[in-house]
Amino acid sequence: MPAAKKKTTTANASPERRRELLDTAAEVFAAQGYNATTVRRIADEAGMLAGSLYYHFDSKESILDEILSTFLTELWDGYDAVLAAGLGPRETIEALVTESFREIDRHRAAVAIYQKEARHLAAQPRFGYLTDSQQRFEQAWLGTLRRGVSCGVFRADLDIRLTYRFVRDTVWVAASWYRPGGRHSPEEIARQYLSMLLDGIAVPD
Numbered sequence: 009m010p011a012a013k014k015k016t017t018t019a020n021a022s023p024e025r026r027r028e029l030l031d032t033a034a035e036v037f038a039a040q041g042y043n044a045t046t047v048r049r050i051a052d053e054a055g056m057l058a059g060s061l062y063y064h065f066d067s068k069e070s071i072l073d074e075i076l077s078t079f080l081t082e083l084w085d086g087y088d089a090v091l092a093a094g095l096g097p098r099e100t101i102e103a104l105v106t107e108s109f110r111e112i113d114r115h116r117a118a119v120a121i122y123q124k125e126a127r128h129l130a131a132q133p134r135f136g137y138l139t140d141s142q143q144r145f146e147q148a149w150l151g152t153l154r155r156g157v158s159c160g161v162f163r164a165d166l167d168i169r170l171t172y173r174f175v176r177d178t179v180w181v182a183a184s185w186y187r188p189g190g191r192h193s194p195e196e197i198a199r200q201y202l203s204m205l206l207d208g209i210a211v212p213d
Contacts, residue, residue: 029054029064030078033071034117042072042125072121073134079118080141083111091148097156101175102202104149108179109194109201112186119183149176175205 032054036045047068051058065071086107095103112119126142129135149172156162179201186197 026064029061030071030075031117034075034115034121037072037075038117038120038124042068042121042129069134072125072129075118076122076126076129076135077137079111079115079122080137082114083107084141084144086111087148097152097159097161098206100152101156101206102198104152105175105179105202105205106195106198109182109186109198112180112183113188113194116183116186116188119180123180123183145176146172178205 029050033045033050036050036053040049045068047061048058050068050071051061054061065074087104090100090103090107093100093103122138126135126138130138130142150168153162153166153168153171157164157166157168182197192200
């Protein structure tokens with residue numbers, strides 16, 4: 009999930025207003041789907057005329073691009089810091105899961121959009137970075153799991169790819185129910201997930 013390219017806009021908006029518009033658009037895309045969402049609907053939700061939205065963004069595609077690339081850039085800033093920290097395999101998994109939940113907290117709608125739209129968007133040249141990102145994501149997780157098996161931290165009979173898919177889907181599906189400011193912090197949810205993932209849910213004999 010590498011950093012994406014710079015976006016083209018028709019005018020400079022204040023950073024705060026631009027963030028508000030992107031957040032509004034992300035919520036609409038997540039709820040309705042990208043293809044079903046119109047610029048008019050985004051503008052209505054933002055309390056402005058559709059034509060005024062083009063003052064800030066040159067197209068609906070540009071809005072989506074900025075939402076996804078901002079999320080992925082921040083995700084990889086966090087992941088790269090974890091991967092460069094020289095942690096052991098278990099500690100790396102713990103840190104990656106925690107960072108993932110922090111990103112869901114910061115970019116819940118963008119995560120939902122990514123899950124629903126990434127596969128077909130990746131076929132478009134503008135969104136080719138989504139495929140590169142997915143490959144890089146797999147390499148980070150699979151490499152950490154293999155390292156854990158090879159050094160005896162994880163079970164030798166572990167199916168690496170199946171484990172990766174289980175962890176990936178279990179963590180990121182949380183975007184469908186998680187709401188920022190809820191009862192549990194991202195770190196608390198990560199701790200619970202990691203306890204179930206690494207230690208199981210049954211009481212030891």
